[in-house]
Each structure stands twice: as structure tokens, then as C-alpha cells.
Amino acid sequence: MFLFVLFCSIVLWLINTSRRGKDLFIRRIAGLNAIEDAIGRATEMGRKILYIPGIMSMDEVQTIASLSILGYVARYAADYDTLFEVPNKDPITFAAARETVREAFLTAGKSDKYREDMVTYITYDQFAYTASVCGKMVRERPAANFLIGSFYAESLLLAETGQLTGAIQIAGTAEVHQLPFFVCACDYTLIGEELYAASAYISKDPLMVGSIKGQDWVKAILIGVLLLGVILETAGVHWLTAFLQAK
Structure with missing residues (x-):
């Protein structure tokens, strides 16, 4: 639940940032x-x-x-x-x-x-x-x-x-x-x-740009958490796994 709220907050914040006129970089396809x-x-x-x-x-x-x-x-x-x-x-x-x-x-x-x-x-x-x-x-x-x-x-x-x-x-x-x-x-x-x-x-629609950018941030965070989890588990530290484990 915490992660869900965090991810939604990131997406909404970036959408709002885009609507305020800040240029969010998206690589040209x-x-x-x-x-x-x-x-x-x-x-x-x-x-x-x-x-x-x-x-x-x-x-x-x-x-x-x-x-x-x-x-x-x-x-x-x-x-x-x-x-x-x-x-x-x-x-x-x-x-x-x-x-x-x-x-x-x-x-x-x-x-x-x-x-x-x-x-x-x-x-x-x-x-x-x-x-x-x-x-x-x-x-x-x-x-x-x-x-x-x-x-x-x-x-x-x-x-x-x-x-x-x-x-x-x-x-x-x-x-x-x-x-x-x-x-x-x-x-x-x-x-x-x-x-x-x-x-x-x-x-250049703010909603679309903010959503795409927010999803990129969420993916980067997930990849970072996964890598950190692998390193900690390899080292015998289990607190992150316990924190993320579904109750």
C-alpha cells in the first residue's frame, strides 16, 4: 500500500509539474x-x-x-x-x-x-x-x-x-x-x-508527458529496489525482503 501511494504521488507530481510549464525531457523516439x-x-x-x-x-x-x-x-x-x-x-x-x-x-x-x-x-x-x-x-x-x-x-x-x-x-x-x-x-x-x-x-500534452515521465521514474525506483534487495539477500540481510513481503 505504501509503494502504491508513493508511485501514484510521483506520477501526479510530475503531471502537475508539466502543467505548470516545466519542460520534462522525453527522448525522441x-x-x-x-x-x-x-x-x-x-x-x-x-x-x-x-x-x-x-x-x-x-x-x-x-x-x-x-x-x-x-x-x-x-x-x-x-x-x-x-x-x-x-x-x-x-x-x-x-x-x-x-x-x-x-x-x-x-x-x-x-x-x-x-x-x-x-x-x-x-x-x-x-x-x-x-x-x-x-x-x-x-x-x-x-x-x-x-x-x-x-x-x-x-x-x-x-x-x-x-x-x-x-x-x-x-x-x-x-x-x-x-x-x-x-x-x-x-x-x-x-x-x-x-x-x-x-x-x-x-x-506535448502535460497529462501524457507527466504520465510517461512518472512511469519512467517508477520503473527506475523498482529496478533500484530489486537490485538493492538482491545485494542485501546475498549479504544475508533480510529486512528489505521482510518489509516488501505481502502480508
């Missing part, structure tokens, strides 16, 4: 460089970017993280006048994605370039959606595919189809069982918490 390279390639080839924000609704934290990255990609697409499309499975995610892309084009000063058909709603059925997106990949051959969000059985179908069309692919998910498919079929994969860290780095 290497995948962000890959994102910029993929957008540059699509621009040079004169072909579109296809961004798939997962298949879940806005109550899924991975979808929220994906939309932060979507805004980042959309701003670059607006700056470079790159063709851009976001097919959606969930209607609520569709509405949020449309607003995200519209705001990104407005921020880039290219509101006149924004079109409603950049963000489309396909269907709520999982595999009908997958078939439609795979068909787009084969017919239109986008230069860059982004598969970032929550994915399930459709992950391998989408990633394999994109690879066969020769697109550069950037994926990201926290679904452990889908990561091997993305790692095998995509050029770069944001693995697990990298998805959330990339989203926090891009958005």
Missing part, C-alpha cells in the same frame, strides 16, 4: 525519424499516404495515441502537399480523425487544401473493413502506409498486403500478440510503450 522519411518518400513519388488508426473506438488509449501521431503526419502532408487518406472502421474514431486532420491542415496554413474525403468511414465490420483497405492498397499503391493503433486479427492481412505493394510501412501497437506480424512485415514498428511515448513527445 527513433520511429519519428522513420515517419518523416516515409512522408518524404510519398512526396517524392507523388503517391498518397495511407494512415490506418486501428480498429477500436475512442475509449481505447491506443486510438487516442494514434490520433496524436495522425495530427503530426497530417501536418507534414499539408506542408508538402502530399496526397493523404485515413480510412476508418469506427464511426466515433472517424469523427475524431476528421477533426484532427482538419486542425492539422489549419495549423499548417493549408486549410484550402483540406478535403472531407481525406478521412473516410468504411464499415464497422472488422473483415469487410480489412478487405476494403487491402483493396485500396492494391489498386492505389500508396507510397507509405501507417498502421498505428489497436489491431487484432487483421494486422497480418494489412501488413502483408502493404508489403507486397512495395510501400514503406510504419506500424505501432501495444497489442503484444500482433507485434510479431508488424515487426516482420513493416519497415519500422513502435513497440508497446513507444507508441505512447511518441504520442506524448508529439503532442
Whole structure:
């Protein structure tokens, strides 16, 4: 109970610190460089970017993280006048994605370039959606595919189809069982918490930045306690083990 309260206090303190305007350092995720390279390639080839924000609704934290990255990609697409499309499975995610892309084009000063058909709603059925997106990949051959969000059985179908069309692919998910498919079929994969860290780095949202930083501190403390415990137990001192032992 003591450790739980301590860890929660650390996270809340760092969130509050971030909200007060203090800059909390988060290392730039290497995948962000890959994102910029993929957008540059699509621009040079004169072909579109296809961004798939997962298949879940806005109550899924991975979808929220994906939309932060979507805004980042959309701003670059607006700056470079790159063709851009976001097919959606969930209607609520569709509405949020449309607003995200519209705001990104407005921020880039290219509101006149924004079109409603950049963000489309396909269907709520999982595999009908997958078939439609795979068909787009084969017919239109986008230069860059982004598969970032929550994915399930459709992950391998989408990633394999994109690879066969020769697109550069950037994926990201926290679904452990889908990561091997993305790692095998995509050029770069944001693995697990990298998805959330990339989203926090891009958005600079105090809640997200403070949460990520707080989790890092908690992990560092846990590792330190574990190492100290190993050293003490090896030396025959058992007080830390007794203190941490569940009653």
C-alpha cells in the first residue's frame, strides 16, 4: 500500500509539474525519424499516404495515441502537399480523425487544401473493413502506409498486403500478440510503450508527458529496489525482503 501511494504521488507530481510549464525531457523516439522519411518518400513519388488508426473506438488509449501521431503526419502532408487518406472502421474514431486532420491542415496554413474525403468511414465490420483497405492498397499503391493503433486479427492481412505493394510501412501497437506480424512485415514498428511515448513527445500534452515521465521514474525506483534487495539477500540481510513481503 505504501509503494502504491508513493508511485501514484510521483506520477501526479510530475503531471502537475508539466502543467505548470516545466519542460520534462522525453527522448525522441527513433520511429519519428522513420515517419518523416516515409512522408518524404510519398512526396517524392507523388503517391498518397495511407494512415490506418486501428480498429477500436475512442475509449481505447491506443486510438487516442494514434490520433496524436495522425495530427503530426497530417501536418507534414499539408506542408508538402502530399496526397493523404485515413480510412476508418469506427464511426466515433472517424469523427475524431476528421477533426484532427482538419486542425492539422489549419495549423499548417493549408486549410484550402483540406478535403472531407481525406478521412473516410468504411464499415464497422472488422473483415469487410480489412478487405476494403487491402483493396485500396492494391489498386492505389500508396507510397507509405501507417498502421498505428489497436489491431487484432487483421494486422497480418494489412501488413502483408502493404508489403507486397512495395510501400514503406510504419506500424505501432501495444497489442503484444500482433507485434510479431508488424515487426516482420513493416519497415519500422513502435513497440508497446513507444507508441505512447511518441504520442506524448508529439503532442506535448502535460497529462501524457507527466504520465510517461512518472512511469519512467517508477520503473527506475523498482529496478533500484530489486537490485538493492538482491545485494542485501546475498549479504544475508533480510529486512528489505521482510518489509516488501505481502502480508
